[in-house]
């Protein structure tokens with residue numbers, strides 16, 4: 214199957230839990246921002262056509278120029294179109310801004326939505342998520358839990374969950390563009406808040422199919438995630 218899809222990389226957050234003094238997606242590893250490595254993975258993936266990158270609205274000019282410079286110095290991306298868009302105050306708004314932009318210029322029917330702070334994503338996972346969404350409409354990259362999982366209230370265990378049916382959600386989360394766009398519009402109309410795209414799809418009753426993720430595909434979130442990189 215010669216699947217083609219676009220990428221939507223969200224990097225408009227503040228990274229508050231990281232405790233860094235800059236938004237974590239711009240934290241530099243070996244002289245290049247975390248977001249660069251994420252973009253690089255999508256640039257090198259033959260399944261991916263256009264790439265939309267969502268950056269903070271505050272400082273948008275500065276950040277887009279910064280990323281453009283790093284990319285033109287480091288990557289040969291002549292065959293891919295990279296477009297920058299300003300994000301919003303929630304991840305949902307940032308994703309939606311990106312989807313609107315994408316649907317204005319691209320004819321591809323599938324989008325792989327990815328966190329800008331998951332730089333270690335493998336190309337095979339990107340392709341598998343695009344293929345799954347092409348086939349079924351909605352795909353979630355996820356890993357089955359290896360630890361036993363507990364439900365806890367006020368510091369006391371209330372239940373032990375069935376590990377076999379528990380998965381940790383990662384990105385990319387890939388969708389038919391029209392399907393996820395209308396699911397987002399429905400979520401906004403009802404005032405619902407979700408932290409990932411599949412939750413938005415699930416709320417619209419869309420069946421989400423699982424693609425096998427990897428523990429390596431980590432989201433850099435806490436300060437200790439960055440300490441481990443040094």
Ligand code: CTP
Pocket residue numbers: 223224225226227228229230231238267300301302303304305307308328329330331432433434
């Ligand atoms: N994101 C975004 N726009 C927002 C919030 C988040 O584009 N308004 C992006 C982040 O930049 C990140 C991804 O969504 O790449 C996953 O979110 P998360 O890990 O929660 O990042 P932050 O919101 O930046 O971090 P925190 O919640 O610790 O402040």
Ligand code: MG
Pocket residue numbers: 226
């Ligand atoms: Mg957040």
